[in-house]
Amino acid sequence: MSIWNDLARHQRATETRHMQDLFDEAGRAQVFSVQAGEMHLDYSKTNIDAEGRALLVQLAENAGLAEKRAAMFGGAKINETEGRAVLHIAQRAGEDAVIDVDGEDVMPELRAVRMRAYAFAEDVRAGRYPGQGGAITDVVNIGIGGSDLGPAMATLALAPYHDGPRLHYVSNVDGAHIADTLKGLNPETTLVIVASKTFTTIETMTNARTARDWMASKVTDPGAQFVAVSTALDKTAEFGIAPERVFGFADWVGGRYSVWGPIGLGIMIAVGAAGFDAFLAGGRAMDTHFQNAPLAENMPVLLALVGIWHNQLCGHATRAVLPYDQRLARLPAYLQQLEMESNGKRVDMEGRDLARQSGPIVWGEPGTNGQHAFYQLIHQGTRIVPCEFLLAAKGHEPELAHQHRLLAANCLAQSEALLRGRSFEQARAIMAEKGLTGSDLDRQARHRVFPGNRPSTTLIYPQLTPFVLGQIIALYEHRVFVEGVILGLNSFDQWGVELGKELATAIGPLLEGADASAKDPSTQALVAFVRAHQGV
Numbered sequence: 379m380s381i382w383n384d385l386a387r388h389q390r391a392t393e394t395r396h397m398q399d400l401f402d403e404a405g406r407a408q409v410f411s412v413q414a415g416e417m418h419l420d421y422s423k424t425n426i427d428a429e430g431r432a433l434l435v436q437l438a439e440n441a442g443l444a445e446k447r448a449a450m451f452g453g454a455k456i457n458e459t460e461g462r463a464v465l466h467i468a469q470r471a472g473e474d475a476v477i478d479v480d481g482e483d484v485m486p487e488l489r490a491v492r493m494r495a496y497a498f499a500e501d502v503r504a505g506r507y508p509g510q511g512g513a514i515t516d517v518v519n520i521g522i523g524g525s526d527l528g529p530a531m532a533t534l535a536l537a538p539y540h541d542g543p544r545l546h547y548v549s550n551v552d553g554a555h556i557a558d559t560l561k562g563l564n565p566e567t568t569l570v571i572v573a574s575k576t577f578t579t580i581e582t583m584t585n586a587r588t589a590r591d592w593m594a595s596k597v598t599d600p601g602a603q604f605v606a607v608s609t610a611l612d613k614t615a616e617f618g619i620a621p622e623r624v625f626g627f628a629d630w631v632g633g634r635y636s637v638w639g640p641i642g643l644g645i646m647i648a649v650g651a652a653g654f655d656a657f658l659a660g661g662r663a664m665d666t667h668f669q670n671a672p673l674a675e676n677m678p679v680l681l682a683l684v685g686i687w688h689n690q691l692c693g694h695a696t697r698a699v700l701p702y703d704q705r706l707a708r709l710p711a712y713l714q715q716l717e718m719e720s721n722g723k724r725v726d727m728e729g730r731d732l733a734r735q736s737g738p739i740v741w742g743e744p745g746t747n748g749q750h751a752f753y754q755l756i757h758q759g760t761r762i763v764p765c766e767f768l769l770a771a772k773g774h775e776p777e778l779a780h781q782h783r784l785l786a787a788n789c790l791a792q793s794e795a796l797l798r799g800r801s802f803e804q805a806r807a808i809m810a811e812k813g814l815t816g817s818d819l820d821r822q823a824r825h826r827v828f829p830g831n832r833p834s835t836t837l838i839y840p841q842l843t844p845f846v847l848g849q850i851i852a853l854y855e856h857r858v859f860v861e862g863v864i865l866g867l868n869s870f871d872q873w874g875v876e877l878g879k880e881l882a883t884a885i886g887p888l889l890e891g892a893d894a895s896a897k898d899p900s901t902q903a904l905v906a907f908v909r910a911h912q913g914v
């Protein structure tokens with residue numbers, strides 16, 4: 379407890395200073411940066427000083443981070459509310475890794491499934507696994523949440539490495555999503571991946587049936603162009619998918635942590651086994667760093683601590699994730715699930731009310747697009763939004779290197795603007811030069827003041843390769859873990875998604891005409907509106 383008090387005291391004592399003054403100390407940019415391989419995280423543009431960092435590291439130590447990290451990597455059942463181990467790291471562990479769950483090494487089976495998935499992906503890519511009208515040209519992944527966001531995000535991120543069939547992702551139960559996706563595709567050359575850990579998710583199963591009907595209208599054996607990725611092998615069989623086209627994984631891989639295994643089949647098909655291996659190697663490199671680097675030089679730990687400082691100590695409830703990397707356009711959505719489904723909890727491991735705020739609200743868009751939309755609020759709004767910039771030093775289009783430099787310049791300019799701001803005097807001088815005078819000058823100048831002193835971090839990496847993408851994703855996974863340990867909650871369950879699912883099941887019949895009088899008046903009126911427009 380007293381470490382939280384010490385931190386709160388330190389935060390209060392330092393909150394009025396200007397972050398820019400911290401740079402009076404020589405070497406701050408280096409001292410408040412951390413390296414993991416070729417990745418570089420700069421957190422010097424925050425109000426964290428040496429004492430603050432030392433206290434934050436102490437906080438992590440006091441929370442038992444080292445032991446809890448060892449427990450996770452060792453296969454202990456740390457997801458206590460579901461009685462499961464948490465072993466997404468096994469999916470990217472090295473060839474000689476041995477990981478026991480309930481006394482059994484889980485690695486041989488995991489590797490065998492990966493090899494089967496690789497072989498299948500390569501067969502599809504080479505046309506050795508054709509559709510009923512020739513080589514597969516399009517692959518539709520049907521899944522939602524962790525069975526969609528990770529592979530969809532990574533497929534887009536790795537576009538320069540695609541040399542397989544086109545990939546499409548369908549998640550929403552809104553028929554518009556699958557209708558728009560299937561329009562223009564040829565059922566005879568389309569492969570459908572039904573990706574669902576549980577194989578019960580209503581959105582996915584509904585879309586899978588729609589896709590099967592679409593396929594059946596054109597091909598004689600629709601099942602041959604369906605594959606499944608799931609932990610529920612009985613249910614995939616019930617759906618009619620032959621066992622040789624089912625890729626299983628264990629329940630100790632959380633949905634939002636599952637991109638590294640067969641849930642990544644779409645990525646494997648898009649970039650091939652070698653590209654996927656490089657992605658896994660990147661994740662593994664970050665695992666090694668996370669396990670071995672001292673806490674004060676540990677990238678996931680520091681990223682988590684910076685977040686704790688901003689959210690739980692400074693009270694900034696949201697965090698903007700701003701990739702200056704168009705191919706990371708889906709990263710904010712991916713992180714929304716990873717972070718908010720993991721650490722959006724109100725009780726601790728013992729079921730007691732959480733002593734402080736849960737994880738932050740994560741949102742964002744790629745730069746420079748966001749600059750022309752919501753950055754206004756970030757620079758001049760009354761609330762402070764800590765910003766997390768991501769930038770590749772180099773793009774994949776050598777002929778457009780000048781555009782990449784423009785992109786990079788914008789990214790660096792934003793964090794500089796957030797740090798420095800523009801004072802009233804500076805704004806006034808600019809307006810005076812434009813010929814304004816008197817009260818008009820002051821009034822106009824005030825609109826052009828940037829308070830600055832607004833925190834940001836910048837994660838910079840050489841290029842968005844499969845390896846680097848693996849590093850980035852593993853970095854965020856471990857950041858979530860560290861934050862969860864410090865907050866004392868279970869990052870690996872998601873009970874908060876259940877109630878809405880149950881109620882949706884009950885409301886379904888009401889939309890078809892069943893008696894809605896037991897519902898609250900608001901819900902009754904909304905049900906009546908839908909019914910009226912559907913002619914029910």
Ligand SMILES: O=P(O)(O)OC[C@H]1O[C@](O)(CO)[C@@H](O)[C@@H]1O
Pocket residue numbers: 522523524525573574575576577578579582633634719872875
């Ligand atoms: O892969 P499944 O079992 O279809 O679940 C999809 C998603 O639904 C959730 O359970 C939330 O409803 C997520 O945790 C999960 O990633």
